[in-house]
Amino acid sequence: MEDIMAYVQSRDPGEEEFHQAVHEVMESVKPVLDRNPEYRQAKIPARITEPERVIMFRVPWMDDRGEVQVNRGFRIEMNSALGPYKGGLRFHPSVNLSILKFLAFEQVFKNALTTLPMGGGKGGSDFDPKGKSDSEVMKFCQSFMGELFRHIGPDTDVPAGDIGVGAREIGFLFGMYKKLKNEFTGVLTGKSINWGGSLIRPEATGYGSVFFAAEMLATQNTTLEGKTCLVSGSGNVAQFTTEKILELGGKVVTLSDSSGYIFDEAGIDSEKLEYVKLLKNVKRGRIQEYADKYPEAVYTPADPSADSNPLWNQKADCAFPSATQNEINESDAQNLVNNSVKLVSEGANMPTTPEGVEILQDNKILYGPGKAANAGGVAVSGLEMSQNSMRLNWPRQEVEHRLHIIMKSIHKTCLDASEEYGTPGNYVNGANIAGFVKVVEAMLDQGLV
Secondary structure: OHHHHHHHHHHOOOOHHHHHHHHHHHHHHHHHHHHOHHHHHOOHHHHHOOOOEEEEEEEEEEOOOOOEEEEEEEEEEEEOOOOOEEEEEEEOOOOOHHHHHHHHHHHHHHHHHOOOOOOEEEEEEOOOOOOOOHHHHHHHHHHHHHHHOOOOEOOOEEEEEOOOOOHHHHHHHHHHHHHHHOOOOOOOOOOOHHHOOOOOOOOHHHHHHHHHHHHHHHOOOOOOOOOEEEEOOOOHHHHHHHHHHHHOOOEEOEEEEOOEEEEOOOOOOHHHHHHHHHHHHHOOOOOHHHHHHOOOOEEEEOOOOOOOOHHHHOOOOEEEOOOOOOOEOHHHHHHHHHOOOOEEEOOOOOOEOHHHHHHHHHOOOEEEOHHHHOOHHHHHHHHHHHHHHHOOOOOHHHHHHHHHHHHHHHHHHHHHHHHHOOOOOOHHHHHHHHHHHHHHHHHHHOOOO
């Protein structure tokens, strides 16, 4: 372990998020490397932590005032042993090489768990779509795709959406790709349903996170019925996590964005959730406006100087972090334990710090790591790719049924792998080991490439 981490840190200095992701995986798979000495002999740790390709480029565009803006674009093509690179595009000011490498690295193993033929990649830009007009977003997306189109394709690399990249952005990106390549192919997923998208794709990450939580609860002979749940975020993942929790009889009492969070003790019912969708997806407003609309809810502004997030200090049964990486730290995890939370299912990617994970596991919390619990999004992206290849659309019930089966399969795979390697019930180890072994075996089959 020490040798592997020293190697990665020396080659990629300063990339803290990437180092964190590599450390978590390598810590889990140490028994696999010990049991299979041929993996070390083939230099698998060095090969699997080195992207097959890193693409970085300039994105110039003109804003509505006629001023030239310049952003930076990225695509990390991490590993294609199991299929075309697959992973989202993130548009957010925090985007940098470290964050995208961590996301791409996680994506490799997440995609392996889905059982679908997909490699792992990730991309995006430090462009911030917040506060931009539709015209500005379109100009940026067209400039971004003006370079990215050279590196992607339905059999090479199939991006999707992520933070800051929703249906609007996917539409603009796809339109420019179609114009540049003069072809209509399934090069992006998350498309609108009337031009190649899949039903359930917008819902998939949130629904999948809840399906995974339900499977974890079933091991304790209980369900989400009557459970009080904390959900962070208020975007796509948080919205549909809330929707599925309501369907299964649970109650959601929190939502958030970067400005703060709301606590609604009465619960965010279907009518209130529809308002959140209107607020965030159409008006592109702030979650504070929820408290203006529903005065019984309490809004708490974010305090960047605080050492914990008060959202995670509410009494509840389950927690669904659905915002961004490292949003649950050591203090937050301890607050969850103190407030009797029994389950954490990650809708976001790596939302819990290593210290937080340790506290959750030490206190026997049912903990579903992102690469397993939020794999529903990329699973339905894979199903969208299948439908595009066959030139057809499956009905809603079929896609949701397939998603449910995939999430049940991922849960069982994680449990089986954790049992086989001596840590029964440890979903982190199970997810990392199962994904790692599948990818490594494919790499060895394909030779030194």
